[in-house]
Amino acid sequence: MRRAKVKSLETINRQTLRARINIIISVIFFLCLILIFRLGYLQIVQGDEYQEEIENAQYVEINQSVPRGEIYDRNGNLLVGNESRPAIYFTRHRNMNTSEIMDVAVELSEYIQMDIDTVSLRDKQDFIINNHPDEVSALMSDEYTLLQDGNISRADFNEEFYNRADEAFVDDILSEEDLNTLGIYVEMVNAPELNPAIIKNEGVTEEEFASVNAALDDLEGISTGMDWERYYPYDNTLKTIFGEVSSPDEGLPREMLEEYLAMGYSRNDRVGKTYLELQYEDVLRGKKEQVKYSTDKSGKIIGQETVESGEPGDDLYLTIDIELQLELEELAEHHLSSLRELAEDVNARDAVTGSIDYTIIPEYLDTVLLVVQDPNNGDVLAMVGKQINEDGEIVDFHYGTLTSTFVPGSSIKGATVVTGYQEDVLEAGEVMLDEPLRFSGDRTPRTSFFNRNSQIPIDDQEALMVSSNVYMYKIALRLAGFEYAEGMSLPHDITAAGQKLRNGMNQFGLGVSTGIDLPNEARGLSPDFGQFPANNYLALSIGQYDTYSALQLSQYVSTIATEGKRMELNLAKEVRGSNANDEGPVLKTFNPTVLNNVSISDDEWQQVHDGFYDVFNTHDQSTDRYGTGWDAYHELEPKAAGKTGTAETFIDGNDVFNQTYLGYAPYDDPDMAFSVIFPNMPYTIPFFPAQYFGADVVNKFYEIEYGQEEKQPFDYDLDWFYPQLEYGDY
Incomplete structure (x- = not known):
């Protein structure tokens, strides 16, 4: 009778280790295979999409509440300072059309009241054309029929409406709510892409600021922050010598536009216009914040990252006592x-x-x-x-x-x-x-x-x-x-x-x-x-x-x-x-x-x-x-x-x-x-x-x-x- 072979403990351990290694190698191989397939899918199938997203992410230098430097007399008395004030901002995403902007304006009008003195007759006329077709057709019934039949162009129809719709006509049609919405829209529609524009910075009440803050998730492109304006502790004393600063709406003065653009300014930057504010613009201007925006395929902002914080301008001390x-x-x-x-x-x-x-x-x-x-x-x-x-x-x-x-x-x-x-x-x-x-x-x-x-x-x-x-x-x-x-x-x-x-x-x-x-x-x-x-x-x-x-x-x-x-x-x-x-x-x-x-x-x-x-x-x-x-x-x-x-x-x-x-x-x-x-x-x-x-x-x-x-x-x-x-x- 033959005696059975008995494996030694050492042999058993060696075989067990080898089996485990083979399993691990198989798992690693399988994972690598999955990774290769996934990378291939991303590069071949979705490569163009991700490339577009990469290209849509860019650095944008924004003009948001960077205070100018202050001006003092020879003894350290403040002559020109900055006064903070709450502001409502709008950042227009890429490819955002006027209809989308109007939708946001309508929503925002529920929270803030605008000064409508800057709304022109033409703005009111365009608003009526787009939002009150019945009133337009009633005023221009013959022209409306011609338009429907294709006998006149939309441009000719609108031009005739501009000529006939006077202030009395438009004011009779537009409600206070319409005018408030229009005031917001006018500010928003002129905003450059990916650059926060001020919608309202004068007379923003605590209630308005708080209500807009609470509704930010529902207001596309809207944000809140602080703006500033120059103030003068000594009223009009030497105010003309200190000079003027352009408003957010005004931006770069027309007569100096090319010069400032060549120096890297944006069109809506606030700059010194006269006298000391102009003479020492390079000292007082401050350094704007740099933000990296990420947008999706439609151009909507999906993320932002502060690359470099803004800095206020340097302070100017004068010889004046x-x-x-x-x-x-x-x-x-x-x-x-x-x-x-x-x-x-x-x-x-x-x-x-x-x-x-x-x-x-x-x-x-x-x-x-x-x-x-x-x-x-x-x-x-x-x-x-x-x-x-x-x-x-x-x-x-x-x-x-x-x-x-x-x-x-x-x-x-x-x-x-x-x-x-x-x-x-x-x-x-x-x-x-x-x-x-x-x-x-x-x-x-x-x-x-x-x-x-x-x-x-x-x-x-x-x-x-x-x-x-x-x-x-x-x-x-x-x-x-x-x-x-x-x-x-x-x-x-x-x-x-x-x-x-x-x-x-x-x-x-x-x-x-x-x-x-x-x-x-x-x-x-x-x-x-x-x-x-x-x-x-x-x-x-x-x-x-x-x-x-x-x-x-x-x-x-x-x-x-x-x-x-x-x-x-x-x-x-x-x-x-x-x-x-x-x-x-x-x-x-x-x-x-x-x-x-x-x-x-x-x-x-x-x-x-x-x-x-x-x-x-x-x-x-x-x-x-x-x-x-x-x-x-x-x-x-x-x-x-x-x-x-x-x-x-x-x-x-x-x-x-x-x-x-x-x-x-x-x-x-x-x-x-x-x-x-x-x-x-x-x-x-x-x-x-x-x-x-x-x-x-x-x-x-x-x-x-x-x-x-x-x-x-x-x-x-x-x-x-x-x-x-x-x-x-x-």
Whole structure:
């Protein structure tokens, strides 16, 4: 009998392991086979569909509530901020037709009320055509029959309807619900694809916001969020200088459309339109959120992913001191209204007494302009413009400080003297006779205001103090290669001399850009010398021909204050990163820039400075001659220096004066400079006492900046001024 074979335990374990491995391999093989079949199915059968979905997923830069940077004054006071407000948005998916949009508008109209003022007659007519066929056919029964028979086209039928359906007709048909739906539809139908458009962002109530939020699942393409608008803590103060931002409906301004599109903007982006908002658009604009949308084959949005979060714009800090600005605005209003009232009171008293012989038209006295700056670095500390409108109300005219130019009069004589030094036709301290100048062909002699008949020897310093016209005329003649001689003919060719004199003005900032960081700065008028070139050339030397702005005059007097260092004027002080709770980090500082240096000797500068000091502070008792600004300025502390000017001009054929007052303080180490223009003042002698405004400006500056004792503004008194007009003297 044979013995059975017995497998060892080791053999059994080995066979079991082998069987298990074979099973696992079979399962893996089977799974791989399934995967291969599945991949093949996806690639071959559904490949085109998935490729289309991939292509439909794209990056879209959207314009949704990215606040602009804020604007602050030099001390961190908020001037322009952002105010959040709830908003209803609509995102139009690809291939969404007008019928689908109307369906959404109808649904949304149940939750919000729209302002329908922007709905046009054409919008209403189209709505009636599409939604009220019975009313349309009743109005146009004959045309409707022709349309049904195919004898006229739909376009011709609609055109006829547009001509016949007037406002009364459409308003009689459309209900309030219709108009509300139409208001929503008009906003939605203009929305670009895949870019959230604001449907309503003004007056969204809490109830509307909450009800729309609750119904979002049923409102295709509708979403809620926060929008912003600019607000101004100081109301209209400097609002024109800050500039405007386009609305969500307006988007890119038409006149700058191509430029902005080339820079990567979208058509509905909100951008700066004017002044600082425009000038610093790149700083204030912020960074829009980037979103990746996924759409299905029909173009509907099926998902979105934020790729890059939006960031608010950087904050802009200005050189403006808002406290000083507000105080000077109040002063400007006081002086402007008081001078207008003084002119009216003078007329009223003269109607009784008949004792003065001037034509005074108070309505012409309607404007004052003021600029205050730091002469050492070009910082504009305040820019004030005020006007009296036709209703007698005082309104802001701040932008007039850079956009309006005027003939300034004698205030620019410092530049004439310096040009004489530079062209080697005048020496420091040189004495010339102030005398009536009699040229061949003149009917009357040309004189200075302070001296009508005599021959008075004066030097350059005193010529500035008493504002000698004759001294400036003689400098101008020398620039043209002539010495004055009684009865001489005026030079015929003043082309080269005129260019020298204008170059001399330009180096102080007169007739050229000040470099201010604002668009639309006026350069002033420098016209051809015309039919009477020599006469106009001489007028230029005393500030009676070319025109300049308050900003230019401020830069001019600041250049004198700093002994020839013409600083670029600037409003931007620094850029800081946005920080909701505190000042952000400094990203950029706008450093002072010297545009040019006016080079003359120390002795020559001393003559000019002493002359400007004398204008405000000196009464020469030996001659009883006063500086032209002595009355208003000689009691100032600290002592100031400057120059006054009075230019003859016309309105409607009537004589008027432009009065200008320029200065700086302290006279020996200035930290402030100012320019004042009162255009179109009454043509009287003595001049209307507008110079006191400049003195009040200096007092107010040292009160605000250094805590100096407050002083009351000048009080205009008819009983004090009227007798001076009666006697024609000061």
